[in-house]
Every structure is written in C-alpha cells, then in structure tokens.
Amino acid sequence: MSELYSKAETLELRRRHIGPSCKVFFAKDPIKIVRAQGQYMYDENGEKYLDCINNVAHVGHSHPDVIKAAVKQMELLNTNSRFLHDNLVQYAKRLTATLPEKLSICYFVNSGSEANDLALRLARQYRGHQDVITLDHAYHGHVSSLIDISPYKFNQLGKEGKKEFVHVAPSPDIYRGKYREDHPDPASAYADDVKKIIEDAEKNGRKIAAFIAESMQSCGGQIIPPAGYFQKVAEYVHKAGGIFIADEVQVGFGRVGKHFWGFQLQGKDFVPDIVTMGKPIGNGHPMSCVVTTREIAEAFGASGLEYFNTFGGNPVSCAIGLAVLDVIEKEDLQGNAIRVGNYLTELLNKQKEKHPLIGDVRGIGLFVGVDLVKDQQKRTPATAEAQHIIYKLKEQRILLSADGPHRNILKFKPPMCFTMEDAKLVVDQIDELLTALEEATGARTGNGRSSTAQHKRKMTNEGNSQSDCISESINHINGTACRQKNGFYTDNRAVPCKRIRT
Numbered sequence: 001m002s003e004l005y006s007k008a009e010t011l012e013l014r015r016r017h018i019g020p021s022c023k024v025f026f027a028k029d030p031i032k033i034v035r036a037q038g039q040y041m042y043d044e045n046g047e048k049y050l051d052c053i054n055n056v057a058h059v060g061h062s063h064p065d066v067i068k069a070a071v072k073q074m075e076l077l078n079t080n081s082r083f084l085h086d087n088l089v090q091y092a093k094r095l096t097a098t099l100p101e102k103l104s105i106c107y108f109v110n111s112g113s114e115a116n117d118l119a120l121r122l123a124r125q126y127r128g129h130q131d132v133i134t135l136d137h138a139y140h141g142h143v144s145s146l147i148d149i150s151p152y153k154f155n156q157l158g159k160e161g162k163k164e165f166v167h168v169a170p171s172p173d174i175y176r177g178k179y180r181e182d183h184p185d186p187a188s189a190y191a192d193d194v195k196k197i198i199e200d201a202e203k204n205g206r207k208i209a210a211f212i213a214e215s216m217q218s219c220g221g222q223i224i225p226p227a228g229y230f231q232k233v234a235e236y237v238h239k240a241g242g243i244f245i246a247d248e249v250q251v252g253f254g255r256v257g258k259h260f261w262g263f264q265l266q267g268k269d270f271v272p273d274i275v276t277m278g279k280p281i282g283n284g285h286p287m288s289c290v291v292t293t294r295e296i297a298e299a300f301g302a303s304g305l306e307y308f309n310t311f312g313g314n315p316v317s318c319a320i321g322l323a324v325l326d327v328i329e330k331e332d333l334q335g336n337a338i339r340v341g342n343y344l345t346e347l348l349n350k351q352k353e354k355h356p357l358i359g360d361v362r363g364i365g366l367f368v369g370v371d372l373v374k375d376q377q378k379r380t381p382a383t384a385e386a387q388h389i390i391y392k393l394k395e396q397r398i399l400l401s402a403d404g405p406h407r408n409i410l411k412f413k414p415p416m417c418f419t420m421e422d423a424k425l426v427v428d429q430i431d432e433l434l435t436a437l438e439e440a441t442g443a444r445t446g447n448g449r450s451s452t453a454q455h456k457r458k459m460t461n462e463g464n465s466q467s468d469c470i471s472e473s474i475n476h477i478n479g480t481a482c483r484q485k486n487g488f489y490t491d492n493r494a495v496p497c498k499r500i501r502t
C-alpha cells in the first residue's frame with residue numbers, strides 16, 4: 001500500500017488544514033489506517049487492529065457485495081431523486097418492510113444529523129408546537145438544531161447552553177440513574193418524570209412538539225431503557241400533541257440481534273412516530289433516512305414547501321442501501337449478533353465476578369457496555385482506569401472506546417461480522433489489564449461487591465441478562481485529556497485517582 005505522505009507529514013498537514021476541533025483518536029500516538037477488511041483495520045505498516053467500535057462498517061469493512069453494487073450503479077448513473085428511478089422505490093419498499101406498517105414514508109438524506117434535523121422539522125410542522133424533550137446525556141447530531149437538544153454537548157457550554165424550548169428528562173439508566181434496579185417499576189417512574197416535565201411546560205404556556213431518544217443511549221453510556229418506558233412516554237407525549245422520535249442512527253439495522261430495530265425491544269405494542277437512521281445504513285457510504293407515518297408526512301407537505309435534497313436517495317446510495325440489507329440477510333448477521341453478543345456478555349459477566357473494577361455489564365446483541373467503578377457500593381466511575389484500558393488495548397492492536405457522561409463505560413459496537421474468537425481475545429486482554437490495575441491499586445479481587453450490583457436485571461421484554469460515535473468519543477481521549485504517566489494513561493479531567501505502574 002503506497003502512501004502519499006509519511007505518518008508525521010499526514011499529521012502535520014492535518015494540523016495545518018483541518019479544524020482543530022476535529023480530534024483524532026489516540027492523539028498522543030494517532031493511528032493511520034490505510035485499509036480495512038471485515039472487522040479488521042490495517043495501518044501504514046500493515047499492522048492489523050481488531051475493530052470493536054466501528055458500527056458504521058456494519059456488515060464489515062470493504063464488503064465486496066457493497067462495493068460491487070456501488071461501482072455497478074456509479075458506472076451507469078447517479079443523479080437526484082427528481083427523476084424516476086427503480087432504486088429509490090425499491091429501497092423504500094425494502095426498508096419500510098423492516099418496520100411496523102404505519103411507518104411507511106421515507107425521506108432519504110445524507111447523515112444522521114440531517115435525519116434528526118428533518119425529524120424535528122416534521123414534528124414542529126405537525127401541530128405547530130416547538131418544544132422538545134430530550135434525555136440527559138443524549139447526543140443527536142452536530143448541526144445547530146441538534147446541539148440545542150443534545151445535553152452531551154450543550155452542557156459543556158455552561159448555563160447558557162440549554163435553550164428555553166428544550167426540556168431534559170433523566171436518562172432511564174437503572175444502574176446509576178435516578179431509579180435503579182431495586183426500584184419496583186423504573187419504567188413508570190422514569191416515564192412519570194416525562195409526564196411532569198410536560199405538565200410544567202404546559203403550565204408555562206409551552207407546547208411539546210416531540211420527545212426524542214435513542215432506542216438505546218450510546219454516547220450516554222450504553223443505556224438500555226427498561227421495557228414499557230417508551231410506551232408510557234409516547235402516551236403522555238401524544239396527549240400533549242407531540243410525537244415520538246426514535247433515533248436509531250447508532251443502534252439500528254439488526255445490531256440488537258433479535259430485532260431489526262432497537263425500539264422493538266420495548267415490545268410489539270410500541271411504535272414510534274418517526275424513526276431516524278444513519279451510520280450503518282450505507283456501511284460507510286454517507287446516507288441516512290427518516291421514516292414516518294403518512295399523516296405526519298402529509299402535514300409536512302401541507303406547508304406548501306417543496307422538500308428537495310440534492311444527494312438524498314440518489315441511485316448509488318440506494319443501490320448501496322439495498323446491498324447492505326441483502327448482506328445482513330444472506331450472512332445472517334442478526335443471528336451472529338445474538339450468538340456472539342450473548343457469548344461476549346457471558347464472558348464479560350464472568351469477569352465481573354472476578355474484578356471489583358467492573359460494576360455492571362449491560363448489552364443486547366452487539367451493543368455492549370462495561371461500567372467501570374472504583375467502588376462497588378458508591379458506583380464511583382473509574383474514568384482514568386477506563387482511559388488506561390483503551391490505550392493499553394490499542395497497544396495490543398485492539399480498538400475500543402470509553403464513553404458515557406463519566407467516560408468510564410467500555411463500549412462495544414463492532415462490525416456485525418465480529419466472531420466468538422474476537423470476543424474471547426478482547427475479553428482476555430481486558431482481564432489481564434484489570435488484574436494488573438487491581439494489583440497496582442491494591443483493590444482485592446472479589447472484594448466489596450455490593451449485593452445490588454449482583455442483581456439480575458430485567459431490561460427489556462426479551463433482553464439477555466445484563467445488567468459515538470467515534471467522533472464523539474475521541475474528545476475523551478484526546479491529547480490534552482490523556483497523558484501517559486508511569487505507564488498509566490490518565491485523564492486530567494477525571495476524578496483524581498492513585499497513579500500506578502502497570
């Protein structure tokens with residue numbers, strides 16, 4: 001593989017020409033990736049990295065079927081959707097067939113942000129309401145309208161960050177949230193908080209346009225909402241004249257294994273009014289989609305404004321989208337997500353028994369989080385330890401990220417072709433690193449584990465036992481945040497912790 005520039009030159013040119021807020025992964029020693037295949041990425045020296053984080057390369061990096069479909073259509077035609085083309089309607093038909101019947105109308109766009117921005121427009125047009133309820137720690141995209149509804153971002157701006165029309169509901173996190181696994185009905189308790197938010201907003205003369213949530217919070221810390229929560233929230237939001245937007249940008253397209261969409265974990269009786277899609281939809285090709293009901297689409301059309309999108313739904317993107325759907329089916333990637341996801345969760349749960357640093361393991365399919373804690377009783381986030389682990393794993397050629405409000409959650413969302421061997425390899429490495437950390441800090445194995453942390457959790461109607469956003473995770477591990485001291489990668493924004501050698 002010939003490079004145009006050496007790694008050092010690439011870095012220098014990047015410093016010179018790319019906006020400084022666009023961070024790189026592992027800023028102290030960034031990785032230059034020159035090719036990728038399946039669940040592996042290769043650097044300029046041919047070193048192979050196991051990719052545990054790229055949910056965009058959903059069916060595997062550089063999948064030949066996806067490439068063939070793109071090239072074939074590119075050679076023939078690419079143009080906008082004002083011309084009739086079979087790919088557009090064929091793709092809309094196939095995509096909507098994966099969803100409940102009432103979700104039948106598609107708007108094809110180009111990124112997750114564009115999808116969520118359009119979803120907000122649809123919601124606001126529907127009844128003329130303006131206000132949005134969002135979950136704490138949520139991230140929904142980088143455009144202005146979405147920074148406004150992303151506490152993950154606007155909280156960094158201080159008090160002025162939150163706009164008047166935005167209402168933040170607690171994240172339905174039953175491990176470290178307001179209502180925990182020992183609560184008799186956390187779904188109702190969290191939904192009642194949303195009801196209260198609506199009542200208070202209405203008392204102040206405000207009107208709710210939408211409640212937006214990821215079907216499982218990713219940047220927010222791999223949170224799986226308790227079953228029944230969405231149904232109750234939808235009931236309250238509908239009563240207020242608002243609509244329910246399910247953001248599936250991170251978690252859609254079969255990642256949860258048993259279902260094609262994350263929101264389906266809540267049960268058959270829950271159907272959102274809008275579903276937004278992105279990342280995995282094109283296996284790396286920039287495309288995305290908003291799917292909604294005919295009623296909402298007609299209300300949007302009633303404004304008289306034409307909706308035109310230069311690139312959205314072009315024949316090449318639709319050919320790629322179709323190829324991705326075919327591969328998911330042909331290679332039984334949902335089945336793989338169940339099998340490998342269960343195995344990974346099982347291995348991690350065994351580690352939980354062994355390591356006091358693991359407070360919680362939660363996951364469905366190939367969406368898994370490991371919550372690291374310094375203290376089992378207090379559930380104090382082990383932020384520096386999580387950063388240390390991901391840096392050390394990188395040295396072992398394994399790419400994992402740490403996220404969540406405290407950046408202490410090890411986050412798995414690998415390409416869907418991830419194997420049992422991959423799962424075993426990464427868990428064995430984590431085991432070694434945790435052992436070394438615990439020995440260095442004097443934390444005794446198996447000590448101090450609280451009985452509540454041993455809980456059996458009921459997360460979803462059919463969930464396993466369990467207890468990004470690459471671009472988003474990187475600010476957690478950028479050069480100013482992480483420095484290597486005595487072999488221990490620490491984070492200068494983290495709660496102070498004992499410095500150790502490993």
Ligand SMILES: Cc1ncc(COP(=O)(O)O)c(C=O)c1O
Nearest residue numbers: 111112113140141249250468469
């Ligand atoms: C849940 C969620 N929604 C939306 C987006 C925005 O997607 P994009 O970066 O493609 O604009 C992201 C990106 O990380 C995301 O994680």
